[in-house]
Amino acid sequence: MDNGSDAGNAHHLCRNSTIQHGHTVLLKLPNGEVRSIKVEKDSTLSLGRVGSFFANELIGQPYGLSYEIHDRKLKRLPPLAMQDIAETDATNELINDGDFVQPLSVAEIEDMKKSGFHASEIIKTQIEQHANYSLKTEYSKEKYKQRKEAKYSKRFEIIEPTMYEVCDYWFRKDHHRIRDIRTDTLSQMLNLANVRPGGKYIIVDEASGLVVSAVLDRLGGECRIISINDSDSPPAYPVLNLMNYDKKGLAKVLSTLNWSTAQEDHVPVHAPLDPTPGCIYSERQRARLDKRKVASDAVMKTRSELFAGGFDGLLVASEYDSFQIVEVLSPYLAGSAPIVVQNQFLQPLTGLHAQMRQIPRYLAPSITEGWLRRYQVLPGRTHPTMNTSGSGGFLLHAIKVCVANIPSVV
Amino acid sequence: MWPTQREVAAGDVVIIWQTRELIQPLLITPGKDFNSRFGHYRHSDLIGIPYGSKVTSRNGRGFIHVLRPTPELWTMALPHRTQILYLADIAFITSWLDIRCGSRVIEAGTGSGSFSHSIARTVGPRGHLYSYEFHEARAEMAREEFVRHGMQDIVTLTHHNVCKDGFTVENMADAVFLDLPAPWEAVGHAKKALRKDRLTRICCFSPCMEQVLRAVNALNEAGFTDICMYETLLRPHEVQQLPTPLSLDNVVSKLKRLEKFREEKRLRQIANSKRKREEDSDIPEPDKRARIGEPDTARDEGGSRPPLISDPHIPPKADDEVNEATVSWSRVCHEVRGHTSYLTFARLVPYPAETSSNGETEGLTTTSE
Numbered sequence: 001m002d003n004g005s006d007a008g009n010a011h012h013l014c015r016n017s018t019i020q021h022g023h024t025v026l027l028k029l030p031n032g033e034v035r036s037i038k039v040e041k042d043s044t045l046s047l048g049r050v051g052s053f054f055a056n057e058l059i060g061q062p063y064g065l066s067y068e069i070h071d072r073k074l075k076r077l078p079p080l081a082m083q084d085i086a087e088t089d090a091t092n093e094l095i096n097d098g099d100f101v102q103p104l105s106v107a108e109i110e111d112m113k114k115s116g117f118h119a120s121e122i123i124k125t126q127i128e129q130h131a132n133y134s135l136k137t138e139y140s141k142e143k144y145k146q147r148k149e150a151k152y153s154k155r156f157e158i159i160e161p162t163m164y165e166v167c168d169y170w171f172r173k174d175h176h177r178i179r180d181i182r183t184d185t186l187s188q189m190l191n192l193a194n195v196r197p198g199g200k201y202i203i204v205d206e207a208s209g210l211v212v213s214a215v216l217d218r219l220g221g222e223c224r225i226i227s228i229n230d231s232d233s234p235p236a237y238p239v240l241n242l243m244n245y246d247k248k249g250l251a252k253v254l255s256t257l258n259w260s261t262a263q264e265d266h267v268p269v270h271a272p273l274d275p276t277p278g279c280i281y282s283e284r285q286r287a288r289l290d291k292r293k294v295a296s297d298a299v300m301k302t303r304s305e306l307f308a309g310g311f312d313g314l315l316v317a318s319e320y321d322s323f324q325i326v327e328v329l330s331p332y333l334a335g336s337a338p339i340v341v342q343n344q345f346l347q348p349l350t351g352l353h354a355q356m357r358q359i360p361r362y363l364a365p366s367i368t369e370g371w372l373r374r375y376q377v378l379p380g381r382t383h384p385t386m387n388t389s390g391s392g393g394f395l396l397h398a399i400k401v402c403v404a405n406i407p408s409v410v
Numbered sequence: 411m412w413p414t415q416r417e418v419a420a421g422d423v424v425i426i427w428q429t430r431e432l433i434q435p436l437l438i439t440p441g442k443d444f445n446s447r448f449g450h451y452r453h454s455d456l457i458g459i460p461y462g463s464k465v466t467s468r469n470g471r472g473f474i475h476v477l478r479p480t481p482e483l484w485t486m487a488l489p490h491r492t493q494i495l496y497l498a499d500i501a502f503i504t505s506w507l508d509i510r511c512g513s514r515v516i517e518a519g520t521g522s523g524s525f526s527h528s529i530a531r532t533v534g535p536r537g538h539l540y541s542y543e544f545h546e547a548r549a550e551m552a553r554e555e556f557v558r559h560g561m562q563d564i565v566t567l568t569h570h571n572v573c574k575d576g577f578t579v580e581n582m583a584d585a586v587f588l589d590l591p592a593p594w595e596a597v598g599h600a601k602k603a604l605r606k607d608r609l610t611r612i613c614c615f616s617p618c619m620e621q622v623l624r625a626v627n628a629l630n631e632a633g634f635t636d637i638c639m640y641e642t643l644l645r646p647h648e649v650q651q652l653p654t655p656l657s658l659d660n661v662v663s664k665l666k667r668l669e670k671f672r673e674e675k676r677l678r679q680i681a682n683s684k685r686k687r688e689e690d691s692d693i694p695e696p697d698k699r700a701r702i703g704e705p706d707t708a709r710d711e712g713g714s715r716p717p718l719i720s721d722p723h724i725p726p727k728a729d730d731e732v733n734e735a736t737v738s739w740s741r742v743c744h745e746v747r748g749h750t751s752y753l754t755f756a757r758l759v760p761y762p763a764e765t766s767s768n769g770e771t772e773g774l775t776t777t778s779e
Contacts, residue, residue, distance in 0.1 A: 062607075079757075187501035368647065377754070403464075
């Protein structure tokens, strides 16, 4: 079985192992910044200071490789290895801030760049002219080179759009829009909700589609999702764009209702009419009627699917009253199904916990907060990173149990 | 894996939830009984009930919840043969290693199977887990467990020392997870097992920093890149229902009342003792109790003298101090897990080996942290 090429199977939303025309890809620039960029055939992609190149160069390439821009063409680079650093007796004893150390002017560096010098040559020249470079410790030299590298290098890396990378990208770019869901919290949500191939899930996602995308990606589309949202039209899930899913395949596994159509007593205001017999319709009228019928039928079908119940899990990341959400949707969960509610604040979950604890239908509601610490691991320089994210949000999870008391037969 | 039908059937493994601290697996075997301090139950009584049911005991002494097993419940219920992995680590590793439906994953060692169950669930029947355990008895117990849980088609368990003998597969794994005392000894073998046509990933799970440093070196030397290390934990919060805190106004008025009461008492005592001194001059034997101002019933019975002014009781609490309203507040539990292991991750990039030796390597190569 080949993981990369079962795109022919309509039930599976496969992540491509190579970059295709029309895909949105993530690029990591020398300064660590990650950018998303759409790869359109025959276009020129611009990465600002790093340069620009022909999009066709990327099409068909696997993910994870590094490139350098040369005259709008790309050159593949080997991945960067970690280098050992020799211990020396150097200290910063004789290095003072504010000393004039670099005779090479900004204009001279600009000239070098314009005449096509490679980043490594510019940095080499800077080092040669640097008055105190030799006084620096090896660690400090390394940092200096890295800083310059980030500035002049024309290197970039294509990041594979794994859920981890996509979540990380959004968390750094705009954590508010994904409700502060950090990679660790997102992964806990998937596990706590027992997300498994073939499962059926109800998702309330006001985190820009991050939760929906994560479930789809984890299961390669081998699932059924009904997402409930607060808008009249299907929700815009910007995170989903990075997954480059085929629209038709997506529609098969993901359906949406809004809070009104998800009510059992909901009556559509404009019921679509079957063409009145004897009436003559223009082509346009007929098309419009058909379209409305298709849309309305889809909603009705999704409604009956929801109300039939038996769902395997409920995932909620919403700004609305979470107790109401849980109360409205938990009847559609199968017995023993997990309920996972995320919030960037603790207090709403504390309130939800107190309310759920009163109701025997919810077993063992628990609140947790993720804690994540990254370390720099470089030879002789291993330590936790100085800056880190303070919180990745809070989770409440519980298990839906059957209310009816089953007495053991006497 | 575990059955997905709605009702409990004979031969199912269910999770019996008694309390948060008492969660245990049970293989439903007609004819057997389940006894605990929460009552007596016949297995046959549980057959046919919906998963998630609350069942009361035959002797009325308690109740249990019969749950469908999930890897997360299994982690809480499983018999420990070794130190096990918990949710926070399992979830984060799964996500970083990009383990999904259809992934082919290698795990060494199997241990108590906490990680194995979670991975088997995630990769599903389209994926596969190759699990290696060098301890024979533990391997055998895990094998039986995997069969009991219907995972034998998803998991291949090998009794094998991977540090010495390597893995049984080559060029095909999407991800490798090493939970070994000396993961650096297996890094070379892991590289062989990983597929080379696309980006793959590895994780070393080590409790000690010294192990991390050696693993990092081995990974770097074997050509793995983007080496990074994380620690992750769950901070459980407990919610308590507490009376709404009183306003300071209550304290102030209480203190004022007390102050007034104490002053009145002082004046009363002065008045009493003054009167007593006058009376005492008539009585030869002084009554000690009267001197400290306590009411003396014995003397009252005599009824010949007027009673001393007795102290009123401490003023009763005002109504507004009795607070019926409550609030739900939460705090981090008092004792929490502080460390499990360091998670060292790295990637293996599908960079063709032949082009890596043609002098493209630059002088300025360091990982950008």
